[in-house]
Amino acid sequence: MKKITTIVIALFVVFAASAQSPQLEGAVSKLNSARTAADFQDLANTFQRLASADAKSWLPPYYAAVANMKLAFLQKEKAMALSALAEEQIAKAEALVPAGNAKEMSEIYTVKSFIERSKVEADPMTNGRKFGPIAGKYLAQARKLDPQNPRALYLDGHIKFHTPALWGGDKDKAKALFTEALRHFNEPPASATAPQWGKTECQQMLQ
């Protein structure tokens, strides 16, 4: 009986923990179609709650960072506070990624790069010189870890697109990067909760 009780309790614990997975899945799919600041704020809160309830998985804090980073792009006046929060969350996620997992580390570095970029775009005059190069460094790391990472490809394209031709910006190159990114975006994600956001933005850039 004691054994059975233990097994049942263990099962219950497992069940309780995995009850999160559908919640995470739901939030991840919502992220794919989120558009407004309110959408991203709600998602940032949801992912943060999931992250506090499950201290072992890297995905909830990773997604919390993604949502806050997106907010930092949308709400420039709050960008510094939001990016600081996102940085905290991505650091937590990074610590939870199993060692030697290049694909997942590439996702982490992509988000880190996006976060630095959000600071640049919030106040280019003050922040450009300081955070622009850091964003570039993280992006290079992300691209190296996983050359096919569509989000890293998309960010690379984003930067190339917004840089004037004179300064190494190249709209054709940007387009090629977006096209390649989209090709990888079209591959089905490894799981329902694996990083998959960014496709909509990429498609918009190609229109």
Next chain:
Amino acid sequence: MKTIRLLALAGLLAHYNASAQQIIGRVTDKTGRGLEGASVVLAGTADGATADSLGRFRFATSAPAPYRLTASYIGYKPATVEATPGVDIRITLAIDPASLQPVVISAGSFSAGDKNKGAVMTAMDVVSVAGNGGDVANAARTLPGAQQIGEREGLFVRGGAGNETRQFVDGTLVPSPYFAAMPGLPQFNRISSPFLFDGIIFSTGGYSAAYGQGLSGALILETQDLPDKSSAVIGISPMVAVAGVQKLAKNGKSSLGLSTRFMSWQYYAKAVPQNPEYAKGPAYSVTEANFRARTGKTGMLKIYANFGFHQSELYRDDVDSAALLNRFASTDRNIYLNVSHRSRPGEHWRLDLGGSLNYNSADISRGVTGQDKTQVHPEGAAFEGKTADYRSRERSLQGKAVITRYLGGGHLLLAGSEVQIGEMDEIYAAFAEGEWRLHHAVALRTGARWEYSRLSGRGDLAPRLSLAVRTGAHSQLNAAWGMYFQQAERRWRMEAPILPQAKATHYILNYTRKENGRLFRAEAFYKKYDRLLKTTPDINMNGSGYANGLEMFWRDKKSVRNFDYWVSYSYLHTRRDHLNFPMPLQPDFAAPHTLSVVTKRTFEKLSTNVNLSWSLAAGRPYYDFAPGGAIRQQGTTRGYNVVNFGLAHMLSLFPKWKQKDFTVIACGVNNLLGTRQVFGYTFSYDGTNRSPITLPATRNYFIGIFMSLGIDRTEDYLNENL
């Protein structure tokens, strides 16, 4: 035992499956406004919700009681409350002071560059003000508090003369940053290239006790640390040729730089006639060398040397006789050396050491000539003093040490001493200042400076206070009070060596609001001069005066994409009894109203920046004092109205080179509309004739090409565009 275990298990499962409890409530700030987007989470679970636009939230939970609900929102301190299902819960969040911008003591000052907290503009902004000629001091003229003075050098701040605003580089005073003055023309500042500095503070009053000898204002410049990489620059225009290299050592710990500029208006004057006639020059050469190195773990050593040469010979019509010309010739050589060292001797300590040396030699010759430019010696009182040759040699040496102790809680304490050894006198100064965060919304700076002149044996104590109070998340109220002293210029002290220092007291009240790329600043001031130099009937310090006024500044770089502008307005009411004034009068360098508009537009696709600045000022008074001292004539000049236009096109001429070049083709027109400017008049000896002091040419044109190699200004450029 088994039973208990089973019961517990059953209870747990039962609870898990029990019908969900509804948690409802509202998250607000202290004023009761709903905080949209706030996160509400049930402690120990993943259950929670996001507040809607009214701050309302609702969610279901199956977790067991008790319910502890935590609400959080960016910029606010999280709060936790006990909740009862079904009961409307109100959670009030307080602003987290740590999330607010720190209170910055800023009464009276404008700062630029990323080294400064609360900067109003970047060094790049300074460069791109149309018509400033790459001069920081000129760019500062578009800020409130400064007068539009076109006929002489210097920053004329709040009713103060040009020499009352002093320039400081890496902590030490630059005794004479300008080449020797020319009559009726502004002189060139040899130590004000914006690319040299990344910290610029223009203070129109109320500044720190760490600086002295500026009665009205201070231009506080901090040179750059090590460059990011090696670079070279060359530039050419009909008036200017520039070449420079900056080499960063392989280990990245030191750098060496050398640059030289040669400027001459002689050829330009042939194409665009000037009045006065430029017989020689004005020609300048400025050579700069710098060495910067990291020393130890925290030290930064900077050595900057500047060698300047200027030559000019000007002829203008004599005001007393239509048949004659006045000749003015000047040859000016100078050296400036600045050595500074900054280090952190301990975790909470900072030590700044600085020294500078300045040597100016000027040979000036004035004369009266016929139309053929041969010297003549006409008789009569009117021509007395018009023929003179003089040499001036001026050396000065300075040393300064400042130690700063960072106390916990944002407080800091600094103390320092300074010695200024001039040609005639030595000034010893000691100062101490504390910055206190009395509250997260209140910062107070208390300082005092004591200056002792060896020659006069007299000491002056200058107390200074500055207060900043945050009035909202983005706004501040600032106040400052302080006493300021300054020695009379050497030429007066040669005649009357023992003169007390001139004295001014500043009172400043300021409101600043900075939000989302927009800045509004309003400042009211009152300045009282208790001692000012008088030159008639004898040289003394019995002059006095006052100035008060109101200034506004508005900058907006957010409203229109790729468009940045600022507007400054200054109202000034001043009277002073100084120099040869027979009574308190409005000085001839003080206009009651000054308006400046600076605009910058970037055309990203064309890689082109267009800059336009417009300055307007009410007329300035002019006086003609009879030889006896009485006012023979007085009046007000016509208003000042100048539009400057500048255009910069950026391109890469050799994109395939390993070190891609960054090239700028710049052109500009000063006084685009060609309006006639009259700054004042020169009167004939008998007062029957007068000639206006005006611009040497109606319009001034500029074109040049500048190429830098190795330096990646991509980020700078992007910064301006995104």
